[in-house]
Amino acid sequence: MRRDNPFEPLSTASLAAIYEWPGEAVRFLEGACDCLHIVGECGMGKTALLRQIEARFASALYACVPLGGEWRLQLPAGVSVALLDETDRLTGRALGQAVRTVREARARCVLAAHRSQLRGIRRAGLSAELIELRPITEAARVRRLWEARVALAYGDEGARLTDEAAQALLSASRGNVERCLQIGYEVFEDLEALRPITADDIAAAAASLDRALAVGGVSR
Numbered sequence: 605m606r607r608d609n610p611f612e613p614l615s616t617a618s619l620a621a622i623y624e625w626p627g628e629a630v631r632f633l634e635g636a637c638d639c640l641h642i643v644g645e646c647g648m649g650k651t652a653l654l655r656q657i658e659a660r661f662a663s664a665l666y667a668c669v670p671l672g673g674e675w676r677l678q679l680p681a682g683v684s685v686a687l688l689d690e691t692d693r694l695t696g697r698a699l700g701q702a703v704r705t706v707r708e709a710r711a712r713c714v715l716a717a718h719r720s721q722l723r724g725i726r727r728a729g730l731s732a733e734l735i736e737l738r739p740i741t742e743a744a745r746v747r748r749l750w751e752a753r754v755a756l757a758y759g760d761e762g763a764r765l766t767d768e769a770a771q772a773l774l775s776a777s778r779g780n781v782e783r784c785l786q787i788g789y790e791v792f793e794d795l796e797a798l799r800p801i802t803a804d805d806i807a808a809a810a811a812s813l814d815r816a817l818a819v820g821g822v823s824r
Contacts, residue, residue, distance in 0.1 A: 739779025
């Protein structure tokens with residue numbers, strides 16, 4: 605009866621079926637601005653959004669800025685959208701240079717960072733819109749995230765969260781999307797059969813995850 609754990613990492617194409625698009629990203633896809641600037645803490649889905657946007661363009665370039673601060677963007681001819689991850693690793697000068705490279709190529713860009721760089725982006729000459737990916741604050745949204753992932757593997761009759769479990773997951777994850785998924789992974793590693801998921805299941809999974817992270821630096 606058991607299938608693959610529904611909280612294993614998903615490909616961009618698989619995630620697309622259940623992805624909830626932020627309104628700002630939809631407006632960017634429609635051409636509302638030159639640059640979409642995504643800001644959020646670790647685990648809030650910045651890279652997932654970059655990859656979803658990348659999949660919507662035939663000529664997109666994804667690059668993760670390495671540590672060092674003076675990295676230089678190389679934009680091949682014909683690229684219409686540059687998607688740059690971890691742009692807060694760039695110095696102000698390097699950021700301005702990257703944005704000017706995009707502008708001179710008459711391309712557009714999506715920049716993801718942990719802090720806002722909107723002033724530097726606009727100073728370099730691009731119109732930009734900011735999207736802040738904030739922690740989840742509602743148990744109902746945690747439930748949607750959980751049940752959408754489970755439904756991909758098990759259909760609509762998968763293991764659902766009780767009301768108490770949804771609230772426990774919100775509390776244990778502190779609203780962090782990645783931690784929600786990590787806890788889900790631990791729940792399904794121990795689940796013997798599909799049944800409603802309880803608050804005790806969430807507590808046990810969160811404790812197991814904390815132990816794994818503490819002893820091995822594990823990140824799923």
